[in-house]
Amino acid sequence: MKNLKPIVYGMAFLAAAGLTQCKGHEEKPATETTAKMDSVSITKSSFGKTAKGEAIDSYKLKNAKGMEVDVITYGGIITHLLAPDKDGKLADVVTGFNDIAQYEKPNPYFGALIGRYGNRIGKGKFTIDGQSYQLPTNDGPNALHGGPEGFHRVVWTAEEAKGGDVASLKLKYVAKDGEQGYPGNLTVFVTYTLNNANELSVVYEATTDKATIVNLTQHTYFNLTGDFNQTILDHEVVIDANEIVPVDATLIPTGKLEKVDGTAFDFRQAKKVGKDIEAKEDQLIKGKGYDHCWVLNNQGRGVRFAASAYDAKSGRLLEVFTDQPGIQFYTGNFLDGTLPQRNGGTYGHRTGFCLETQHYPDGPNQANFPNTVLKPGETYQTQTQFKFSVK
Template identity: 65%
Template sequence: MNVLKRCAFGIGIIGLATLSVQCKSDKKMEANTTQEAKDSVTIVKSDYGTTPKGEKIESYKLKNQNGMEVDIITFGGIITDLKVPNKDGVSENVVTGFTSLEQYMKPNPFFGALIGRFGNRIAKGKFTLDGKEYKLAINNEPNALHGGPEGFFRVVWKAEEAKSGETAVLKLSYLSKDMEEGYPGNLKVIVTYTLTKNNELEVLYEATTDKKTVVNLTQHTYFNLSGDFTKTILDHELTLNADKIVPVDATLIPTGELQDVANTPFDFRKPKLIGKEIDAKDEQLIRGKGYDHCWVLNNPEKSKTIIASVYHPASGRVLEMTTDEPGIQFYSGNFLDGTLPMRNGGTYAHRTGFCLETEHYPDSPNQKNFPTTVLNPGENYKTKTTFKFSVKK
């Protein structure tokens, strides 16, 4: 019953004086309802499949009223879908992904996954703590990569959901047992995904350990802001708030030095097309077969300074990022080779997605001059990265 009908009904029962109060109350109630609908952020749970071990995998859809949706599964904490509007208000998926659990369980380049215990590479799969050497699986010859072949991207996370009028929250937890994948300590990990009404996706990482260990968590989503994965990401404009990169050797392990980006293809301090210099005859680019390097961030106000932004002129979509991490790995999808299926037919071809992985520098456990990744018992590992989406017309 609308306001006019309720008011008319009130005249015959309680008179004009009461009618005035009732109408004001009705209008206030409808205004509040309208505001709640406007601010509403929802979260919906559904089944996603079962692993060969009989583990049930769930999917959670976080959605706001601006047309932004994020789908996350408990296998690997993977972001399977992320839809945001373009400049015409049309929401499209802007991340790589598959349509089934079976496909995510097959070998793939970490599409949408949580990465741990250690994001990026560790030289020759070994490091030393307090005089003891720890050996890891070599899954990126001759190095260890992204926590090993059975890293956090392949485990089943426990999920807890919560929501209010302004945020939808999915909290994922996992206990990585002592010596899992070669890492010491029972590591309790919590990763919290939060979708806001302002088209922000916040990712909060937390961890504690009962034994000295190393930790470097990140998120490995591949973006293509065009929403069309038959196209490359070379027409995206990238800005990175960084004066230096971490140069690597022929095996993509840091040399231990930091290199100025000035007068190199790695200078993204002003907006530049990703494709402008990606194939330049630069030793670092040749080693990475394109961009696959860690930038040293200028981050004076951690979690407030925009450390990376990407703009796609045709769609008008903009991605801005903040973090409290010292580095960011920009990867231009150089090893996508047309062998992995897209959702709606076709395959993910060379450079059809890019990653921006906030992190500590690669091989930090073996590099004394890099910010430490050591976590001691009694300490709390805590870091947050925010992905904010908007449009520019």
């Protein structure tokens, strides 16, 4: 797997950004501690305990403009993200729950880190160097998002870092050889960094002691209106991709790529999500809407623009930059009104969307797809940035 260069306040966040560790949090008896910085802050508090009795911490990253990002150590989940609208009013633009008990119940990966392998693997099977592996199948006949007990359901350790205008949280998890069927002891680091330009970066790093497959991503659902009683169908989306990865009836890639020209999947120019989502196209019918991986342009050129979403009413604009080859655009097709919102009500059909930067689904079984095998001595390293602004 090709090594990728870290961004200045990402994986090398202690050195390259001139940051220093915030020490002493574990030693303090108080339930809430704050690491003050020149213009940003990190606040640590308790988020309760899991059913197994594991203590879960919550970290609030806040910048000088008031933008806030809350991350819990269970699943590395982003529970809140407050972003300003065109009038400067802050609102939470991500789905989430109020307590750890709700996150432990079945849910569609709200805000979670996904691994070892994001997206689907056909029949849960793959082969490395002649050795076959069988994963748990948790999405019909296929394996999805690392399995039923993937990275979204484990407790990560956390380390804070501080610098003049950035706040960083570095999470760590060690997945054991054979965990969820995957080979190799995999050491994973994920660093969330918020700066004063309202940019949230997510940097991933992993090493292994045995050849394995890795495809990490972030599964936050956004609704830029800040009102989850509204759908995301009026959001204007751009995706810098000339092709998609078409899928079969079980949402596994066919192995071929298809041009977006003349189809409902053409988002090269800004288009409302709802404009073509009900089109009678084979791929839309299979996904019950948009639930596909787009083949991003300009691959091999490092971090570059991948996609954006804009809500005209609030003026909020989200831009996504990444070094990954693909992005899964999902429009909340399976949200069905059964999950509770934080402030009452429920999350209804298409009230949130995801932009998951990643390698293509079923990559280990598709010879012409980008490589997802990580071997001992190599480092999996990738980065994505979510930039918030208004217009």
